Amino acid sequence: MKYSNELKIGVAIALSILVFFVGTRFFKDLPIFSGTYEFRTTFADAGGLVSGNAVRINGVNVGSVNEVRLQDGQAHVGFTVDRQVAMTHGSVTSIGGFGMLGVVRLEIQLGPPDTTLHDPGDFIPSTTEEGLDQLIETAPDIVGRADSLILGATATLEAARTLMSDPQSDLAQTLGAIQGSANALSTLLRAEQDRIAGVLEGVESLTGNLNALTRDSLTATVGNVNQLLARIDQNMASLEATTTSLNAILAKIDQGEGTLGKLVNDDSLYTKLDATLTNLNRILLDFEQNPKKYLKDLKLVDVF
Amino acid sequence: MASLQLRLTQPFFSLGRYVMLLAKAFTSLGEFGLYRKNLFVQMVRTGIDSIPIVALAAAFSGAVTTVQTAYQLVSPLIPKSTIGAVVVPSLIMELGAVVTGFILAGRVGARIAAELGTMRVTEQIDALEAMGLNSVGYLIVPRVMAGVLMFPVLYVSACFVGISGGLLAAEISGAVAIGEFIQGARDYYLPFGPYFGLIKSFVFGFVITSISCYMGYFTEGGAEGVGRSTTQAAVISCVYILLSDLVLAIVLL
Incomplete structure (x- = not known):
């Protein structure tokens, strides 16, 4: 069957209007009918x-x-x-x-x-x-601060590493001296092991004798106490010796000998730390005034 | 000297002749009832018969745009739905109208120019005038009206088939899920887009048919002249489609 021209055109135009109407509503996300x-x-x-x-x-x-x-x-x-x-x-x-x-x-x-x-x-x-846009507005500020913080932290770590790696530095010497002290203490303990054991033995026999006191004569007890006092006297003597050597160490520190002495008497570490902090302050100030200098290559989001 | 003068005045002469032809066509609208049958014949030839080729071109434009946009989207930060947001507006606002316009410039423009040109060189137009018929009203008005009326129909079918082609390509290539594609298109949908496309299609329909009628109606010089008019009709229609496209974009957006 041959359709007339009018019919073809009518159908085409009607279909187009329908598609246009439905299409625009479809993409507008409106319900179609x-x-x-x-x-x-x-x-x-x-x-x-x-x-x-x-x-x-x-x-x-x-x-x-x-x-x-x-x-x-x-x-x-x-x-x-x-x-x-x-x-x-x-x-x-x-x-x-x-x-x-x-x-x-x-x-x-x-x-x-x-x-x-x-x-x-x-x-x-x-x-x-609180829109995301506001967050985006404040973000460069936050990033700037974080950046300066990171810069400061990096510098501090750098300084700390230099201090640690340099055997002549105060920190390394301090650590060395602390180790030495610990060693000395260990040696001291080993040397006094017998005496300590003796003290403990004495305490043990004291309890034993105290027990005996309740059973035996007071006289014997007094004798034992006398013995005990004699031993304590011995221990006191050794304690005195320890005190003397500690005194010597303190005297050395006082005179500025060794690392601990330098730490106490020499203020160079403090001066250096102070100078570092002053520098850090200056960098932060500069950063606040010229953030572009530091943020030149920093883009928030590199999308396109 | 004379040739220079001719060269300088030729464009204005053509413009004046074109406007006078249109004015004559406009005044012939009163006798439109006489040529109504002609209008329907032209609407079928211009509109209905062009739907298959326009649909084919639009489907491929949509599919190619989709695949190429998907190829360009390499950043993980950009959601896949952006493909829909690129393809659908470009089809609705630009490709749907312009691709259709180019095809019609070749298919319809050339046909109109060849028809009218042959009628002119074989003196059929003079014969019509001698019989007392208004040749402009009889030949040009139905063709231009058919272009203006049917081009929006072609534009709508181009958009429909183009977006379908894009969706099909998205589905087949697996670049983006159909739901995401449509979501992206909806997120970035501008309500004015389709109306802008419709305005374009009215303008293009008028530009193509009126320029082709002008070229054919004023053909000179036998078979060679018909060939020249046909070529010029297609080429100049394309140029003025691009020009009016830009002017519309600047004026309306």
Whole structure:
């Protein structure tokens, strides 16, 4: 069967109109045949919202933004919402999405479900959330501070490594001296092992004799105590010797001999640390004044 | 000297003749009832018969755009849905109208110029005038109207088939899931896009058919002249499509 020209053209035009209508609604994310209703809201900061952006409730697309215009210092936004969505009173709008990548959305937080519904064309209030854009604005500052911190830490670690690796440095000498002290203490303990053991033995025999005291004569006990006192006297003598050698060590420290002595008497370590901190302060100051010098090659996000 | 003068005045002469032809066509609209049958014949030849080639070109444009955009998206920071956000608006706003325009410039423009040119050199147009028919109203008005009316239909089918082709290519090549593709297209959808494309298609339809009619109607010099008019109709239509595309983009966006 041959179709007339009129029929062909009519079908083509009708189909085109249908495809155009359905297609635009499809990409606007509107329900293709069921109705929608419009609402209005205002924002102090629209965050890059443009007409065509999605409207979401709990992460579900329910409509799209119709118009965004500036009036009286406020961004007036008109948007459509699927008729199936119950826009209860108490609903609030906010800007969501990731503005830097251009995906901005209008988020709606629905009011309590038992309240009355908004009429089409109603004004829905908006809330301002701490947007990602604000975070992005402060980010360079934070990065700058983190960078200066890292620089300072690096310098400190560098200095510490130099101190550690240099055998002549105060720190290395201090550590060496501490080790020496520990060795000396160990030697001392080994040397006095017998005496310590003797003391313990004496204490043991003391308890034994104390037991005997309750049984035997007081005289014998007194004799034992006398013996014990004699041993204690011996121990006191050795303790005296230890004290004498400690005195000698302290005297050396006082005279500035050895690392501990230098640490106590010589303020060069303090002076060096002070100078380092002054330098660090200067770098931080410079960084605050000329952050570009340090951030020259620093880009926040290298996307394109 | 005379040849220089001719060269300098030729463009203005052509422009004046073109505008006068259009003015005559416009005044002939009153007798449109007489040539209604002609309009439907032209609409079928210009519009319906062009749908297969336009659809083919659009499908391949969509598929190629999708595959190449996917190839270019190497950064892990850019979501795959960006492919949809690139392909759909470029088809709706640019490729759908311009690719269709180029094909019609070759297919329809050349046909119109050859038809009218042959009628001119074989003196059929003079015969029409001698019979008391308004040749402009009879030959040019239906063709230009057919172009203006049918080009939007072709544009819509080009967009539909182009986006389908893009989706198919995305699915087959596995570059991006269909849902993600559509999500990206929706996120970056501008409501004005399709209307901008429609405006373009009206303008292109008018540009192609009116220039081709002008070229054919004023053909001179036998078979050779017909060939020259045909070539010029296609080439100049393409040039003016690009020019009007840019002007529309600057004025309307």
